[in-house]
Amino acid sequence: MEKRSFDTLIIGAGGGGLRAALQLSQAEARVAVVSKVFPTRSHTVAAQGGVNAALANVLPDNWHWHMFDTVKGSDYLGDQDAIEYMCRAAPRAVYELEHFGVPFSRLETGKIYQRAFGGQSRDFGGEQAVRTCAAADRTGHAILHSLYQQNIHARTHFFDEYFAMELVQNQDGYFLGAVAMNIADGEPILIEAKTTILATGGVGQLFRTNTNALVNTGDGMAMALRAGIPLQDMEFFQFHPTGIAGKGMLITEGARGEGGYLLNGDGERFMERYAPNAKDLASRDVVSRAIATEVREGRGVGPNRDHVLLKLDHLGADIVKKRLPGIRDMVMTFLHTDPADTPIPVYPTAHYTMGGIPTDRHGQVVVPVQQGAEEPVPGLYAVGECACVSVHGANRLGGNSLLDILVFGRAAANHVIEQLKEQRYHQPIPGDAADVALERLARWNRQGKGESIAALRAQLTKAMEDHCGVFRNEDVLQEGQQAVLALRERLQDAYIDDHSQVFNTARIEAMELENLVDTALATVSSALARRESRGAHSRIDYPERDDQQWLKHSLFSLEDLKMDYKPVRMKPLTVDSFPPKKRTY
Amino acid sequence: MSELARLRWKCRRGMLELDLLLRAFINGGYAQLDAAQRARFDQLLDYPDALLLEWLMGRIRPTDKDVVQLVDKIRAAAAP
Ligand SMILES: Cc1cc2nc3c(=O)[nH]c(=O)nc-3n(C[C@H](O)[C@H](O)[C@H](O)COP(=O)(O)OP(=O)(O)OC[C@H]3O[C@@H](n4cnc5c(N)ncnc54)[C@H](O)[C@@H]3O)c2cc1C
Numbered sequence: 210m211e212k213r214s215f216d217t218l219i220i221g222a223g224g225g226g227l228r229a230a231l232q233l234s235q236a237e238a239r240v241a242v243v244s245k246v247f248p249t250r251s252h253t254v255a256a257q258g259g260v261n262a263a264l265a266n267v268l269p270d271n272w273h274w275h276m277f278d279t280v281k282g283s284d285y286l287g288d289q290d291a292i293e294y295m296c297r298a299a300p301r302a303v304y305e306l307e308h309f310g311v312p313f314s315r316l317e318t319g320k321i322y323q324r325a326f327g328g329q330s331r332d333f334g335g336e337q338a339v340r341t342c343a344a345a346d347r348t349g350h351a352i353l354h355s356l357y358q359q360n361i362h363a364r365t366h367f368f369d370e371y372f373a374m375e376l377v378q379n380q381d382g383y384f385l386g387a388v389a390m391n392i393a394d395g396e397p398i399l400i401e402a403k404t405t406i407l408a409t410g411g412v413g414q415l416f417r418t419n420t421n422a423l424v425n426t427g428d429g430m431a432m433a434l435r436a437g438i439p440l441q442d443m444e445f446f447q448f449h450p451t452g453i454a455g456k457g458m459l460i461t462e463g464a465r466g467e468g469g470y471l472l473n474g475d476g477e478r479f480m481e482r483y484a485p486n487a488k489d490l491a492s493r494d495v496v497s498r499a500i501a502t503e504v505r506e507g508r509g510v511g512p513n514r515d516h517v518l519l520k521l522d523h524l525g526a527d528i529v530k531k532r533l534p535g536i537r538d539m540v541m542t543f544l545h546t547d548p549a550d551t552p553i554p555v556y557p558t559a560h561y562t563m564g565g566i567p568t569d570r571h572g573q574v575v576v577p578v579q580q581g582a583e584e585p586v587p588g589l590y591a592v593g594e595c596a597c598v599s600v601h602g603a604n605r606l607g608g609n610s611l612l613d614i615l616v617f618g619r620a621a622a623n624h625v626i627e628q629l630k631e632q633r634y635h636q637p638i639p640g641d642a643a644d645v646a647l648e649r650l651a652r653w654n655r656q657g658k659g660e661s662i663a664a665l666r667a668q669l670t671k672a673m674e675d676h677c678g679v680f681r682n683e684d685v686l687q688e689g690q691q692a693v694l695a696l697r698e699r700l701q702d703a704y705i706d707d708h709s710q711v712f713n714t715a716r717i718e719a720m721e722l723e724n725l726v727d728t729a730l731a732t733v734s735s736a737l738a739r740r741e742s743r744g745a746h747s748r749i750d751y752p753e754r755d756d757q758q759w760l761k762h763s764l765f766s767l768e769d770l771k772m773d774y775k776p777v778r779m780k781p782l783t784v785d786s787f788p789p790k791k792r793t794y
Numbered sequence: 795m796s797e798l799a800r801l802r803w804k805c806r807r808g809m810l811e812l813d814l815l816l817r818a819f820i821n822g823g824y825a826q827l828d829a830a831q832r833a834r835f836d837q838l839l840d841y842p843d844a845l846l847l848e849w850l851m852g853r854i855r856p857t858d859k860d861v862v863q864l865v866d867k868i869r870a871a872a873a874p
Contacts, residue, residue, distance in 0.1 A: 246806050254808035254843045350844040353808075370803065392803060423813045424806055457810055538851045539811070543872055712799035 210643060211398045215241040215366070216629055218386050218402035220373045220429060222248035224349070224611060225593025226408030227356035228618030229572075229625075231309075234363035236626045241400055243368040243389050245424060245717070248357050252410050252422045253614070256349025259324060259341040260306075260615070261608035262299035266320040267339040269331065272296040275340060277333045277787060279609060283602025284744035284754065285789040286442065286762070288778035291570040291598045295609075295616045302615040303342050310355040313344050328606040341608040349611065371398070372717055373428065375646040376405065376436045376589070379639050384588035386638075387432075388646035392717065395710030397650060399643050403632050404588050404625045406572070407433065408618070411562035411594035412728045414721075416678060417670040419457045419559035420449065429595040431724035433566045434731065435645075438576060438586065439764035439773065441597040443564035443728070444736035444746045447605055448679050450496035452558020454516035456543055459558060460536055465489045467532050469521045471500065472552065473508040479517075494679070494747055497557040501680040504556070511554060518552035525549070557679045561605050563745065564735070565597035567764065572596070572621025577764070577775060590625065592617045599762065602777075603744020649723075653716045659704040662719045669696050669722070669729060677733045682750040686737040693729045700726055731765040738772045739763060756789050797832075798824075804839045812843055815850050819871040827867075834864055 217233055219226045222244035233240045244251065263270040276296040280287055303321065307313060314322035321342050329338040344351040360367075371389040377399070378384045386402040409429030413421025430440055451460040465471075470489045473479045483499040484491035491499075500517050509515050521529055526549040529537055533548070540548045569575050572592050573585040593614040600613055676689025700722065707715040741755040742748050764773040779786045798820075805816035816839075827835060838846070838861065848854040849865050856862050 246803075246808070250806065250808045250843060252808045255810070347844050350842065354842065393800070420810060422806075422808050422810050423817075424808075456814060538853055542811075542851050542869060543814070545872075709796070709799065711796040712803045714799065714802050717803075 211396065212401060213241070213398065214401045214635060215239045216402065217241070217404045217406065217625055218243065218400050219406045219408055220387060221251070221408030221410060221593065221595070222357075222367070223251035223408060223410050223593060223614065224253040224352050224356065225614035225618045226406070227353065227360055228615050229406055229408065229592055229622040230365045231356060231359050231363055232619050232622030233625060234360060234365045238626065238629055239366070241366045241368060241402070242360070243371045243373050243387070243400065245370065245372045245392065247369050248367065249353055251353060252425055253353045253611075254350045255422065256611055257346040258326065259343035259348045259608050260303060260352075260611035261326070261329070261340045261606070262303040262342055262612065263296065263340055264300055264303065264321060264323060264342065266316060266318075267323050270338055270340055272299065273784060274331055274333060274338065275299065276781070276784075278329050278338070279600060279606060280787045281334070281790070281792055282328045282604055282606040283600070284604055284792055285756070285760065285787075286445075286599070286602030286743060286777055288599050289781040289786055290778050292600050293781040293784060294570050294620070295600050295612060298616045299612055302612060302619070306352060306355065306615070309359050311344055311351045313342060326607045352611065368400070372720065373432065374649060374720065376432050377638065377642045378436060379636060379642070382587065383636060384586065385636060385642070388643045390650065392712055395713060397643070397647060399638070401635055401638060403635060404590060404628060406621055406625070407566060407589070407591040407595055408593045409595045412725070413559050413562065415670065415673050415725060415729055415732060416559035417667075417674040418452050418454065418556050420452060420459050421559070426721040426724050427562070427595070427728035428721065428724045429591065430565055430731070431727040433574070433591070434727050434767045437766070437768070438566060438574060439766040440728070440731045441564055441567040441762050441764055442599060442603070442735070443731040443765060444739050444763060445563035445603045445744055446559055446732065447561040447563060447745050448493070448497050448557045449560050450493055450500060450557050451519055451555040453540070453543060454511075454554035454556040457558045458539055458543070459560070460519060460553065460555060464519060464521060464533055464536055467528060468524050469519055471496075471555070472510075472518045472520055473503045474510045474514055475508055477508075479503055479508070494745070497679040498747065500555070500557055501678060505680060516554045516556045519555045520552040521548045522550055522552065559678070561610065562594055563597070563599075563601045563603065563605055564732070565595050566591040567762070568592070568596050568598050570598060570617070570620065571624040572598070572617050573624065577773060583775060590621045592621045603746060649720065653705055653719050654708050655704065656708070657704040659702040660699055662703055662705060662715065662722055665696060665700060665703060666718070666722050666725065669693065669725060672696065673729055673733070677736055679747070681736055681746070681748050683737070686733060689733045690730075690737055693726065693733055697726045697730065727767065730767070730770065734770055734772065735763045735765050760789065801836060801839070804836075807846070808843050809847060812846055812850065815868055815872050819868045823867050823871040831864065834860055838864060
């Protein structure tokens, strides 16, 4: 098997991976970045809204207000030291991007344009703040392309279209790189590194209806799980109430803001029952749960009664065309209908993974050691949506995830740079280090007849949507956990027909499904265990937040499906702690 | 065959909209393209996601007539 050596291996070329890579390459470290798709096709390109930083270009602002909003938004599950660090670092992260060539939109004063987003306030919960920096509606695209160009310039080594399969570690638990497969020819390669950074993004593909690119299958999270690292806070998954049913793309709140409303299969405007005052403009979780409840109780629309309708046609063609052009283009493209004439089928859509691989604010992966405090795992880091640092806690604010990937991508790299000074040589790699990965590859090359990967994936994502989506209670979650365990068993008997070596997408999809199943198990098990409602995790049977018992992070391990917990870091770096308060907006 | 396999992976993008449109096309309309059109499809996939999105959602018309034709075919393949 081919073997290559680097100082640092970064798995993932989204904004998080590329920000870390750039910092390291500029410090003269030898850096390899592995990405299963060409780097500029990473999911970061999809981010349109922008990135938060208290620049105060439009209205007065400061990082401490930003910190308050983030802590409150997290429903007090975010770690306050990491949140302080991120909010303080935000302005610099944005100015750095400007320096790297990101073409931010401008105000008339020439300063960076900022827009208002939900959940942002001035003066600790006062008036709306204006904090989100944007490059037109292409912020993610601009960031990703600029970072990629900078990395090429800094001579970062790219393994484009390589699929990372398993992490490599020695007997002492020291991480030494990973085994990847060149998708173009099916050849495995061992990439040896003194430090490894996981930056593989989120796992939106867990749910049938989601807004994420197909690549978002939680590969890094699953690799960490299989290597014995627990996943943190996986029960917290952000949903948006209105995605196009069966497809997932988001229809913004703006559609309901303009006067659109929801109808069930009986033609009833059901939101009046759930939220008599706010109706269709009630908060996201209320609307999401109402839609799921209508469908569960048999009042859905369509042959399978599995969605509801968003009605806009009463607004008149003029308003729809003028005020909602983006939504109209999307619906016409995918459904071949015009929302000015025909209501849009919608269902809650999975959007963002708050949980992930537990890290400290230097990006070091941390695990609990016996009864004592947690300790860094030697040689392993994680940044971005695959990590849980945790700045988003139980609920992420819009515009904070691009910030997260930039700030902690850089912070992790700086920590690695210090580590590399002390560690001049590679540690020896055990002879059997690649065996697990090679066995996995061989397993999918075996001939036979069995279940199809596509069918199992469809069943998994349907089970997750029905049993671990926006409608959660003890029975539903228990059934969900059983369903995922059964699918995990059945995956053992699956085969693929295609054993070619060149760009074998079937084999990649089989390995992606293995990753999805493991992260699904983490998600549903953590949701089943948490008997309270907090942020994005809402339980019908435990509707209140319970700080007495549940102001703590969940940790799920694959071994024996064990749940463990650790305290939230309530103490910021320099300022006073924000104690839990009831979260009202 | 391996050419199709390569393109199939190249259709994996950073945005769900593009994934769905391109996957439907590579499994459907692509088979009917002649050699020159197939080469053009390969080139089309080299464009950045943000521009492809504008084209495939019908927000901007490409200037090249041949690209317009291809874009229309991909849009037609998006089954409701
Ligand atoms: C539609 C949409 C809009 C959004 N808008 C905003 C916004 O306006 N503001 C905001 O702050 N956030 C937004 N977000 C969230 C934000 O875009 C993401 O959280 C963020 O981009 C994640 O970046 P990342 O670097 O962690 O991962 P990604 O950009 O997802 O990159 C993951 C990388 O890992 C690689 N990878 C994965 N698995 C493997 C493997 N097995 N082997 C090799 N490589 C692998 C991939 O190829 C890719 O390069 C939005 C999200 C969505 C879905």
